[in-house]
Amino acid sequence: MACERSPELMLLVDGELSPFEARALEAHAASCDTCARERARLEALSAAIATTAPPRPAPPDLRRRIERALEPAPSARARPWLSLAAALLLGAVIGGGATWQLVVPGRAGVDSAVAVHVRALMANHLIEIASSDQHAVRPWFAGKVPLAPPAPNLDAHGFMLVGGRIDQIDGKPAAAVVYRRRQHIVDLIVAAMPEGGAPRHLVRHGYNVEFWNADGLAFWAVSDLNPDELREFAELVRAAR
Amino acid sequence: MGEENERHERFRRQALPHLDAAYNFACWLLHNEVDAEDVVQEAFLRAFRSFGELRDTEPRAWLMAIVRNAAFDFLRRSRRGAGVLLREEDPRLVSLEPSPEDVSIARSDERRLVRLIASLPPQFREVLILREQAGLAYQEIATIIGAPIGTVMSRLARGRRLLADAWQGTGPGKERRHGV
Numbered sequence: 001m002a003c004e005r006s007p008e009l010m011l012l013v014d015g016e017l018s019p020f021e022a023r024a025l026e027a028h029a030a031s032c033d034t035c036a037r038e039r040a041r042l043e044a045l046s047a048a049i050a051t052t053a054p055p056r057p058a059p060p061d062l063r064r065r066i067e068r069a070l071e072p073a074p075s076a077r078a079r080p081w082l083s084l085a086a087a088l089l090l091g092a093v094i095g096g097g098a099t100w101q102l103v104v105p106g107r108a109g110v111d112s113a114v115a116v117h118v119r120a121l122m123a124n125h126l127i128e129i130a131s132s133d134q135h136a137v138r139p140w141f142a143g144k145v146p147l148a149p150p151a152p153n154l155d156a157h158g159f160m161l162v163g164g165r166i167d168q169i170d171g172k173p174a175a176a177v178v179y180r181r182r183q184h185i186v187d188l189i190v191a192a193m194p195e196g197g198a199p200r201h202l203v204r205h206g207y208n209v210e211f212w213n214a215d216g217l218a219f220w221a222v223s224d225l226n227p228d229e230l231r232e233f234a235e236l237v238r239a240a241r
Numbered sequence: 242m243g244e245e246n247e248r249h250e251r252f253r254r255q256a257l258p259h260l261d262a263a264y265n266f267a268c269w270l271l272h273n274e275v276d277a278e279d280v281v282q283e284a285f286l287r288a289f290r291s292f293g294e295l296r297d298t299e300p301r302a303w304l305m306a307i308v309r310n311a312a313f314d315f316l317r318r319s320r321r322g323a324g325v326l327l328r329e330e331d332p333r334l335v336s337l338e339p340s341p342e343d344v345s346i347a348r349s350d351e352r353r354l355v356r357l358i359a360s361l362p363p364q365f366r367e368v369l370i371l372r373e374q375a376g377l378a379y380q381e382i383a384t385i386i387g388a389p390i391g392t393v394m395s396r397l398a399r400g401r402r403l404l405a406d407a408w409q410g411t412g413p414g415k416e417r418r419h420g421v
Contacts, residue, residue, distance in 0.1 A: 007398065010394070010397065010398055010401070011394075014372060014379070014397075015378075016378065016379055041405060042401065044405075045401055045404065045405050045408070046373060048354060048408070049354065049358070049373045049374070050373070052354045052355070053354050053355045053358060053374075054374075055261065055262070055265040055374040055375070056264065056265045056268055056274070057261045057264070057265070058260045058261050058263070058264035058265075058281070059264075059278065062260070062264065062278045062281060062282060063257070063260055065282055066257070066260070066281075066282055066285050066286075067253070067257070069282070069285075069286055070249055070252065070253065070285075070286075070289060071249075128243065128244050143247075144243060144244075144247050145243070165243065166243020166244060166246075166247070167243060168243075173243070
């Protein structure tokens, strides 16, 4: 005995019907022998496959091989030479007779911040997202670093937003927001770090650095811009918060 | 480079959970667990290289399609043709009756059902595996095999009928050419 509705039973068993359609078809199958048999046949086959031919899980070794093949290249992962660069800079500072700065809060991060900036310039890796729109740059960081760096629009003050990148400072994730004034790059590096102390200005290897804290974040503005203009930049960013 | 790390992390989070399903699918396409491992590994690396294009989409169907392509590439290279797609009128469609040696080797229901699934023509076998073992929706299966959803439904119905008939020992004879 054929029933024109029996092909639909497959959709019911596979969960492809809406609740409304499913209820209507179930009601029909309750009073149609052909459809009741078709439903039982499909369910028996599914149950047999589930119990006697279960899917084979991937061997642990395959999982390990794929995970290993997916490891980022060492240079992208650990950046061992970053700490080396920082150590060299530190050595230069100490060699220059500036050992008193060891006790100044924010000092350690400054060396690293300059190293981060120089490396980004040398590796031609200053910008990962190029945008002059603060509403594009700020959300771009969401989910990539555990902090939301400010990226205010400072066009009116002559600091053009260029873009941003993800970086690391002393092994911790950092966000870098990049501005430009004339031919000078201003790298605003932001990390969640317990750096203490008042805002300060420092010079490292010819770069000017403005350091400050706010809301549990440490900020380093690094640039070859002159100290006065960089201080103006830092004040604008602080005021924009 | 931060972007690169983020891509790795996202791939790990979104793609690796489907490794079991991918491996099982490859086993059924290739009839060989060692080949399946190679093909899945290659497919996952292939997938990773083009992962950037696929920001927010659930990657399961896309990933399974890559596994399927990699499996077919492998079969073409090795010229074994074990999973070569048959036309629906291929005479091998009716060769589902377990041979006497099948029956003697595989006494238990368990072995018999596995063997019967393995001897299904590939275009029916793949939709059956994707539905019954991977639990995918018709739409996902359609994406994976690159066919309309109606084709998925007719192949699934036909494959199930062939399998059920063979399993219950009625043989596929009455079925041939008149699938649902």
